[in-house]
Amino acid sequence: MDEAKKIHNICIYGTGGIGGYFGAKIAHTCNHDQTLAYDCFFVARGDHLQAIRQKGITLISEEKTITGVPAAATDHMDDLPDPDLIFVCVKSYDLDGAVKAIVPKIHENTIILPLLNGADIYERIRKNVATGVILPACVYVGTHIQGPGVIFQSGGDGKILFGADPKYESFDPQPVTDFFDAMQINYQWRTDPYPDIWSKYLFIAAFALATVFFNKTIGEVAADPKATQTAREIMKEIQAIATAKGVELPEHIITKQLAMAAQFPYDTKTSYQRDVASKGRVNEGDLYGGTILRQGAELGVSTPVTRSVYSAIQDRLSAK
Ligand SMILES: NC(=O)C1=CN([C@@H]2O[C@H](COP(=O)(O)OP(=O)(O)OC[C@H]3O[C@@H](n4cnc5c(N)ncnc54)[C@H](OP(=O)(O)O)[C@@H]3O)[C@@H](O)[C@H]2O)C=CC1
Numbered sequence: 573m574d575e576a577k578k579i580h581n582i583c584i585y586g587t588g589g590i591g592g593y594f595g596a597k598i599a600h601t602c603n604h605d606q607t608l609a610y611d612c613f614f615v616a617r618g619d620h621l622q623a624i625r626q627k628g629i630t631l632i633s634e635e636k637t638i639t640g641v642p643a644a645a646t647d648h649m650d651d652l653p654d655p656d657l658i659f660v661c662v663k664s665y666d667l668d669g670a671v672k673a674i675v676p677k678i679h680e681n682t683i684i685l686p687l688l689n690g691a692d693i694y695e696r697i698r699k700n701v702a703t704g705v706i707l708p709a710c711v712y713v714g715t716h717i718q719g720p721g722v723i724f725q726s727g728g729d730g731k732i733l734f735g736a737d738p739k740y741e742s743f744d745p746q747p748v749t750d751f752f753d754a755m756q757i758n759y760q761w762r763t764d765p766y767p768d769i770w771s772k773y774l775f776i777a778a779f780a781l782a783t784v785f786f787n788k789t790i791g792e793v794a795a796d797p798k799a800t801q802t803a804r805e806i807m808k809e810i811q812a813i814a815t816a817k818g819v820e821l822p823e824h825i826i827t828k829q830l831a832m833a834a835q836f837p838y839d840t841k842t843s844y845q846r847d848v849a850s851k852g853r854v855n856e857g858d859l860y861g862g863t864i865l866r867q868g869a870e871l872g873v874s875t876p877v878t879r880s881v882y883s884a885i886q887d888r889l890s891a892k
Pocket residue numbers: 585586587588589590591615616617618620647661662663664666669670687688689711712713714715716717843844856
């Protein structure tokens with residue numbers, strides 16, 4: 573790996589809720605400032621890709637609506653120049669396919685930034701990617717595809733918390749942070765990003781499972797003592813797993829994450845809840861319930877609340 577290679581070509585792989593949010597911001601900024609030496613490319617598919625090709629991608633948020641036109645949009649990675657920075661923004665059930673598609677485009681200096689939820693995404697990618705720099709990351713924002721070519725944001729500040737690749741701890745993030753600064757993307761660089769990644773995982777896994785189990789939005793779960801108690805118990809199980817793995821979570825993390833849930837707009841749904849409603853059994857349940865149960869079993873941490881909530885969800889889905 574060379575030191576601090578400049579970034580020019582950016583690829584958003586998976587231009588849905590998360591990829592579309594960042595893709596719209598980046599393309600919009602590049603469209604309006606021709607002095608910026610960045611080209612942003614989108615990988616998308618179906619009607620969404622057709623709409624993006626015709627009119628770019630539109631991001632609707634409470635404060636404003638912006639549209640960004642990428643340098644090109646495609647469903648074939650081969651059509652694109654080799655990217656310097658790849659945002660990986662697919663759901664976990666599409667991750668292996670996405671990695672297979674990007675591998676031929678990855679060189680020693682390629683930077684891969686996965687924004688999926690999950691505490692083990694780095695490992696899931698690294699097992700199939702021998703070269704390149706993978707920066708473990710997480711993000712807080714509520715977004716979804718509202719219709720072809722249109723992304724809607726509800727809540728979250730879009731802050732990317734990211735840090736060093738365990739394989740290249742001396743990686744210099746400046747080209748990435750310069751790029752984020754130019755794009756006005758909110759971020760925080762951490763030498764060790766895992767406490768943040770596990771804090772996000774503790775929040776999202778508990779709320780994903782609770783929102784689906786109780787069929788309530790994030791705000792409704794936060795306002796309901798019984799649903800909040802279930803989320804809290806799942807958080808305690810995740811906290812015990814993180815501790816057993818040697819990850820030091822911030823003090824009072826459960827209280828903090830429960831308070832943060834109450835700050836999301838009341839009607840915000842989790843992305844897991846949206847998938848269960850629209851795609852049924854194709855969802856990220858394994859990333860949450862499945863992973864907690866497997867890691868608990870490996871580490872000797874008991875996970876009875878996650879087991880009962882996740883089993884009930886799976887039974888409900890297989891009865892449909
Ligand atoms: N949405 C949110 O608020 C948040 C989501 N996350 C996490 O971010 C990750 C992404 O979630 P989200 O953005 O909501 O997911 P979406 O389903 O909205 O977006 C993923 C996009 O990737 C596309 N895609 C997948 N595989 C391919 C492929 N091979 N070629 C082209 N396009 C492809 C999908 O297409 P298609 O629709 O056709 O499948 C979809 O448009 C998840 O892990 C999620 O948990 C994290 C924080 C917040």
